[in-house]
Amino acid sequence: MGDWMLNEGPKWAFLFIWFGTNIGVFTGFFLKFYNGAQYYYLNQILGLALPFARGSAACLNLNCMLILFPVCRNLLSFIRGSCNCCRIICRRNVRRQMDKNITFHKALAYMIIFHTAVHIIAHCFNLEFFMQAWDSPNNQTRGLLSTLSTQEDPWLNPIRDPNTNTTVELLKFVPGITGVIITLSLIVIYTSSTEVIRRSYFEVFWFTHHLFAVFFIGLVIHGVQGVVRSQTNIDLHDPVLCATQYLQWGPTNPECPVPQFAGGPAQTWQWVIVPMVFYMIERGIRFYRSQQKIVITKVVKHPSKVLELQMKRKGFKMEAGQYIFLHCPSISRLEWHPFTLTSSPEEDYFSVHIRTVGDWTNALAKMCHADEKEFQEAWKLPAVAADGPFGTASEDVFQYQVDICVAAGIGVTPFASVLKHVWYQYNNPNFETKLRKVHFFWICPDTNAFEWFSDLLHQLETQMAEQGKRDFLDANIYLTRGWDQNQAKNIMLQEEDVYDAVTGLHQKTNYGRPNWDAIFKGIADANPNTSIGVFFCGPKVLSTTLHKMSNKYTNIEEGGAKFFYNKENF
Structure with a gap:
């Protein structure tokens, strides 16, 4: 059994930190609004709905801060490959997580949707509780707090008129209007980002995804009105004492003067300003290149x-x-x-x-x-x-002693560049590399697909033979279908020929699908105490198989082979 943590550890550690940060932020803000003395009176009206709303709002700020970074492709490419300091600081396993940037972008979107739902539901209760507070007798705390709303300065209940309805009150405030806009934008962005829409109606996806600008603008101004208010004179008016022992507030009562309340400043901009600046720089670079x-x-x-x-x-x-x-x-x-x-x-x-x-x-x-x-x-x-x-995962081909490059169909395209570059550098006397062997596997559906890439393989094979380095590249082509009975007979007749009947290469074509268990075991046995990079471009089903094989045949004990799985994502 292989060592699962070598490939999966960094991913799960990253997810653990992300989930843990969300839980920590939610818990911190929940307790702040639940236990904070300055929010005691507000909690008397709203109960648990207030800390749930504020905790989810804080998590929304956190994830909205993060969601732009995974789509800053130039920044990721700089960190991944162009920045030498970043390559030193970020270990190989850490940099590999950047290849999952779109996956993380989607995960952040799901988290934003979840916290948006919690935030909306909590505020629906809040609005209803503010309305109900007017029905409480004036000799109860909730009633007293609501009557404060008839005065100019110290109001706590934002609903000033008890003879109204929640919809009207919702649209009176900036948080209500922007909340509706933000939610509608999020719904449209999410529904148009499904795979069927993205593939079949790309322009619909492209247009609606740019509603993120409306979403972020609404997010920044959502809290500017300061509807959620805290008590500012708790040093003069102890809310717990006054709520339980004194039922009369006023300037004539030195123990319990009228409580004063004030709204806090908007804070979302402090969370999102940095990623927004980075994203604007990103778009500027893209525009410059497009010209x-x-x-x-x-x-x-x-x-x-x-x-x-x-x-x-x-x-x-x-x-x-x-x-x-x-x-x-x-x-x-x-x-x-x-x-x-x-x-x-x-x-x-x-x-x-x-x-x-x-x-x-x-x-x-x-x-x-x-x-x-x-x-x-x-x-x-x-x-x-x-x-x-x-940048992609293929940039790390020289970081391993042995490479396994696997392509399926048109997924062979990145390896056209990689194999040529590897061979050029391998023959450059001034280039130092620890790479000593490349195993290349191409799973191809039909014989026509061989032509354009087999020319490159034939050229590399010839050059390696001339320089006595034929063993450097082990090319394995698998033809899964696309041959008829006559072609099969012709292939069998030419089986003894030096060159393959289909590709013209010295390496013979395999028919059917690879036995990955045997292949990985053989490479592991032949390369003890070796770091082996597995690079793949192709469909998800084969990716899952190769990922499992990399985990299965990894042995972190001394003398064992270690397989590091890398998948092309763009």
């Missing part, structure tokens, strides 16, 4: 509906395995789509391979004249913009 001119230098149409674009942009710098967001204003002024870079940093251009399976990608292929055989001049090609590049 930079990009030249498409080459368009190649590959089998299996794969389109390759080679581009150049002044000052463009990348690392292996990074990704960009591509924008074509002629197709849509709103849509930006993520694509992994397939070129290596050593090349004088950057490229992406795009599988044309949707409206946007098909429109791009048409505008690039991908089906036309003649050469297209640059002015005939569409104008495009790129945002990025942004």
